[in-house]
Amino acid sequence: MAVTLIGRLGNLLHKLETLVHRIRVQDSLNRGLPTLGVPNFDLGLDGVNSDLESRLKQQKNSESGSSRSVIDSIFGSILWGVPKSRRTLEKRLTRKFQGKEFKEVTAIKKNIVACLECGTYHEMHTICPKCYGKVREETAAMKAAMGEDFQYNHPRSEVVYLYEDDQEDRAKYKGKYIVEMKKPRPLWFAKNLLTKGHG
Amino acid sequence: MAAPCRKVNYQFVKRSLRCFEPRVIPCRWSNTLRNQIVEKHRHSPLSSTRELVKQQDDPSDVLVPREFRFVHPDFLPYPIWNRRDRVREKLEREDMLKRRAVLDIPEFYVGSIMAVSIADKNAPGKQNRFVGICIDRAGHGLNHYFVLRNAIDGQGVEIKYDMYNPLLQKIEVLKMEKRLDPQLYYLRDAPLEYSTFRLDMEPVPISKGAHVPLNAIKVKLNPRPWSRRWERSNLKGVEPLDDYITEKMKKQKQHPQIQKTWEMHDLMLKARSSIDDREVDQIMNEVYKRKEKIQKEKLQKRGQEGKREGKKAQEVRR
């Protein structure tokens, strides 16, 4: 498709060039000015403007000095931005495949590390996806266990999630909103209920 | 903190190896002393000036009055948090206090009428005295300035004085008062009567502990054109501008890009453009203690001079 576009543009440019050239020539002739620099190519005149052609020939025979017409100065000053040469396949492909989605796949990574818990590979600065998948599921289950309160009327005290094996600690959490989880505590979820972060 | 640092996972022994990593300071900050590094060295257990640092950082038993920071706005730290140079600020504060020990800089606000004498080699008496109303007061540290305005021979004149300019010889406050606006640049578009003050004005006395009086005057501006779009400035010390504004201007003022309602509650914008109150408290504390010290020294000096003169007089008598 690009080829035809360029082809079309080329055609257009050629037509514009000939038109400009024709106007220049006509103007020069009308003013009785020399038409220096008029190449001997076909002006595409279809025989209708054969008069112009003959006049040109006449002019060419009597050339003397050059001077720029008004139109020449106008059209000569415009720089037409145009590709000089065809973009190579290599350049096109480089441009197409330089996004970050490709870098992710193609760049060599030297920071891949195995998770100590499950052994899945991940980059050093990221978290293990498999372990986090488990965490995500459990979190969803915990949120569901609280019910509508979680979304519409969040409790005004700290929330405590008690699993089936944590029932002895019930007395500790007086005054807090307790949510019963109807299953045993997962082995990988340590019993650090309500411990503060760094602080 | 300027450079974002990535927190590394539990995997590798990065923490213990950190001391062996060469600390590479990026080009951007090669000519500044980053506060993190300065504080690290200050508080290092190996430093010899640890006692001094403890003294300096100690919360004082002296209660600094709340108004102190409004009386001394030049001591406030540079508000742009990522371009602050605390060492430079500290050095500037030292210089400012030294200057204040020599020149008496009184308390004044925007709206106070002041007289400033500046050394001028070309003036008769080698001094140039100007009286005017303070229309603006800004700048941080040694760059603190104030602008005085007066009308002389029917011509409005504004002079900007750097507070710590060594050529300043005397700053007097003839009339201490506050106005409704923090800046009074609108006086340029008001009749000259509002900016005219007699050059031989007598000072209006004010008792020491009194509240600063508020002049709630409402200035009537001249008809447009103005030097600024005062209708967009929310001026309080100015009479309603409805007579001077067209419908189009009112509509333009209501445009969301002009109103910028989203900036009202923008927490990070405020955090980025202001310094923590606790830090300001610490600085004001330090300045207050130093100022007390300087005043004590001044009194001592005067006492000594008095004694000396007394001795001389005695000798003469003898």
Added chain:
Amino acid sequence: MNMFRFPVRNTPRKLKKSFGVGSGPAERIKKLQMLVTALIRNERLEAKESYCLETRGYAEQLIQIAIRNGDRHAETMEKADYWLLEKDLVHKLFKVLVPRYQNYTTAFTDYHFLPKKVPGSGVQMGILELKGNPWPPVVPRQRNQKYLLTNVLISTAKEEYRMEKKISPDLKNGTHDKLNQLDNT
């Protein structure tokens, strides 16, 4: 004393246009309101890195002013009302989060990097969570690194240095130390 307890950029990020919210400063704030509300409700937010790190600042500032001023302060109430689109969270902020973070000297949030999805758009996702949340931890249990070889070597080196310091008076004063030499000159 640094105001921010976590890395902060010099200029705010311009968040891109997305579903439901457009571009520009007004729309950006709307988006951040939604994100802050979600973080305060769920205590853990999984989103693009730029979204997470922008909300971090706002959430931390909101909690900071709530701690400093309390719930009787009109301006703070106004801000909490503005930033938390669901009003039951305003109660949570003052009654649950303020007592939780009252004595914190560190940041109130944590940010973790999620692995990039391959194949995908290459966008970096992350998790922003409030510290002290009841969910299972994102990072699995920390292991005791005390007995790793490098750490053993470093701890013995430290002990040796301490012993030498006790014996030699020069070391005690720290005069041999290069840092002190610089300070004294």
